[in-house]
Amino acid sequence: MTATSTAPAPAPAPGLWAQSALIGGRTLKHFVRSPMMLLSTFGFPLLQLFMLLATFKIIVHDTLGESYVVRLAPLVILITSFSAIGSSAIAFWVDIRSGVFNRLRVMPVHALSMLLGRMLGDLVRILGIAVLVALIAQLPGFRFRQGVAAAAGFFVLVALFGLMCTSLAVVxxxxxxxxxxxxxWVQMPTLALTMLSTGYMPxxxxxxxxxxxxxxxxVSTAVEALVGLSRxxxxLVPVLATVAWTVGVSALCAWVTARRFRGFVAG
Incomplete structure (x- = not known):
């Protein structure tokens, strides 16, 4: 009598969030392996921070009686979130219209994982830049003076703002x-919102x-909320306004994305 051998059962496919994390890791690897992208993403915000400080800090301090870095550091963090919209949107535009997306569609991979993975990778990048800018801004005097909980809230609001920006990039x-x-589509609106905000001047x-x-x-509500959480x-009002803006815009983008993404999935 011969024993019959049974083939091992195939391993279950990773879930949606695990697949999204893998694709988000792919997004970050492409980012890390691009010296030009690294230089522009990390170097430009720091250059902007110190150039604007050198140009305007005396004027702002003399006329308004406050340290300019208090509101400039949060503004630079928000600008980097805005700047991620264009680069992220172009990269995702290429992905969903190339063989990468077509290959994923015939694999046991959830279609949404590519979209969520792109957003997750970009959100991690935005938060990484925010941490770096906040650390470097300590040199000219930026401080978290409201305790650990407020500092954590600072980065939670940055994450919400970043989520709004990544949602706009997908749309x-x-x-x-x-x-x-x-x-x-991106440059003029983000430039206008930035210039007409309380980030440069109260x-x-x-x-x-x-x-x-x-x-x-x-941008003004976010700057004021970040200033309140740091200095x-x-x-209450700026935090609630920022949450309303970011959650509202992200929800609207999610609705538009759901309608448009079905067409790409259907092919």
């Missing part, structure tokens, strides 16, 4: 007919006629 990638259009420094617009700007100051 841009799914909607743009070709990559150059993405930069035209609201009182703007003409009174446009102060309501400045105060409602999502101290009003918290």
């Amino acid at each position: 841009a990638a799914l909607s743009a007919p070709y990559p150059p259009v993405i930069m035209r 609201r009182e420094a703007f003409p009174s006629a446009i102060r309501p617009v400045i105060a409602a700007n999502p 101290g100051g009003p918290l």
